Amino acid sequence: MANLISIHVLHCGCIRVSESVPYGNGIGLTNTGKQLLAPDRDRVTLPVCVYLIEHPHGLILVDTGWCRAISPRGVYDPRAAEKLLPGHMAALFHPWLPEGAAIHEQLAARGLRPEDLDLVLLTHLDPDHVAGLCHLGGARRIVVPEDEYFWSCRTVFKLRQPRSLWQDAPLERVYYRGSPLGPNRWAVDLFGDESLVLVNLPGHTDGQAAVLVRSGPRFVLLAADAAFSPRNWEEHVTPGFGFSAQWQRRSLDWIAQTAKDPGCVAVLCSHDPAITPRTIAF
Template sequence: METKVHVWHTGSVRIDQSLAFQEKTLHPMPYSGWLRGRKKKRWVPVSVYLIEHPKGDVLVDTGWHEDIRTHQRRHLGLLSHSMFQGDLPLGQSVGERLREQGKDLNSLHTVVLTHMHADHVSGLKHVEKARRIIVSEEEWKAAHKEIGYRKSMWEGVAVDPLPLEVIPYGPFCKGIDLFNDGTVYLVHTPGHSRGQWSVLVQTVKGWVLLASDVGYAVKSWEEGHLPGLMVDHEAAVASLDWVKTFSKREDCYAVLANHDADVREGRLV
């Protein structure tokens, strides 16, 4: 069985353009969207990925929960809802996507949370019966100490925080070899958040790098556009530089940003 990578859009999110691409402005927090005009706002996809691997299916991130359709403000919280809003058409939640593909929600080998911002963990309770749900220890600690997280989205869910190990890839050569066989790496690429992972998948066509929110589009690493929200500028630069370098490798088949409006749904490889 060959490893396959599927791209799904679990709805979209309306953000200020400066959240995706950092701006120089007198505004103290332009990424918040506060006191910024409608022309500054953009709808971008909220992507999740299904990796069909010989050793088991891996889901990367969980997109929006179906509560976004009916109780959005309560689900996101007032602060987050004032900065961004979600949209989730029928059939696009991660649970609906998996059922459409004939997948048993309880048989997922692993759910990987690249980081714990709302648009990446909102749908977690749709897949809470997966065999294993993992996140980096750094991200887990940050999610319980820092603002910008919505703890109710994972409350009561068995999440396993993992310590970083030495791996051959990434700006700091830290992460996790998911199957201990060099086919899927969870790469420590912090900056946007404390413990953000990118996911590196070996396929018959070469490496596929799922870069999470290291950058919001291809132009992020090609032109050096950092995201507007960062907790560590130096780490964010190192992570973006590594993605750019990796994207130029001959054995790199594709690099995807989670919210890139130019990325289409479907089987990538």
Template sequence: MEKFVKVHVMHTGDVKYDRALAFKELDVIPPVNQRGEEYQELVPVSCYLIEHPNGRIVVDAGWHEDIRTQPKEHFGEDLNQFIEYRLPEGRSVREQLASKNITPQDIDAVVMTHQDEDHISGLQHLIGAKRFLVSEPEWRNCANFKEKWYKGISFEAFELESIPFGPYNLGKDLFGDGLIYLVFTPGHTDGHVSVLARVEKGWLLLVSDVGYAEKSWKELILPGNTVDEQQALESLQWVQYFSQRSDCVAAIANHDPSVRPVSY
């Protein structure tokens, strides 16, 4: 009998920013609202629950509940000027898991696609999970100021291995059974990974921030922030190629407003 996983898309609040942050059109990204409303994007901050035959996985952590009451203290003044954020009651990763009767202790692995603030802010809501995973090149290049969000968490920085997918055929077969691959897709950050999950109807590609919306890979528009433009382009080209495969159910970006909280 063929095995597969189930993936639940969760929106853990929203973020508003100048569209140049998502779609590269300027050399310097302006603070939110500086250029006027027509240049602003309001998008979801997504994370994912994956049910594998051998356990539950959470991908990324969304916003921490602290942003409801003390956002400047949580983010710091520099980041605070570039984004606006919202986290309605019931929408944090902790609250959404609790609504499914899942506690952090029920989570077998938390996977960080990369270490941008909107992906790691809510990490402490997941303390109690059995493992926290991040790619070795992503961990190696982590900014020191982000360490406050890792308090109480021990990360496993996994080495990249040969896999059948991705622009460089590097990543990790999470359970060694070909159902979940962490695919090395660098460029936006040094060790960025996307997640490829074998669902009932085919492959689901969780793009994370290789591109911020479907038009990113359809039109090959890089994110506004990259550490290596050539790698970012090669990763985006691979997403474009994979999204066109007949066995690809969907390729979904973390911040695409057209993506709804659904299950695959």
């Protein structure tokens, strides 16, 4: 039988963050302060993954990566970064976007235009996931969970999620509903056939969505930033950057359980250095 779904993993930029961001086992202002000031020797380089999905319901993009303006020459440029991000976030992320890696550049290399995208899903509103929206004018739908949008009013998210990166985009907000899926049983089945389900995995933010892509009995879980790699759920180490450690643990437990499902083809985390660009067809 022909494969029904292909997920192309793209790297749309990099971050160089304190080792405690992926494996801090605790969150809080003190940790965040240390992460901002971490010297280069204590940092790790992680990719910013974006997923282009050939799906029975069209061409779907999950997240957008960095934008070209943050890294005009393809290397880390602190001045350019601070034009788009508050200084503390630029220091935390240390972002850059290699030449040819911006989402519109990668689409063009595949002969695609933003207008060819039927759906852009934003797992959450952190800048490494939404900055590329400025390159996607013409995409047919741009969807974000209402819970994520609503809680962007919290002070902590105002400091984390510069509104300038997404406030002008025509965002369509979708509502989680009661569901057997997820640690708090909130999910939204976008097409009503279980082929693409946003599952609320709180902890990193309140409204963060993982994306469950299903083809018959088989599925791939795009876990966004609920985990940085399988080490988080296999060794019960929570990431050191987030909003609620308690919900981070519950989300990791749900991922661990889901990863054991015989139908699970893969669980992909947005910043896992082991996930190189590849295509998963199933």
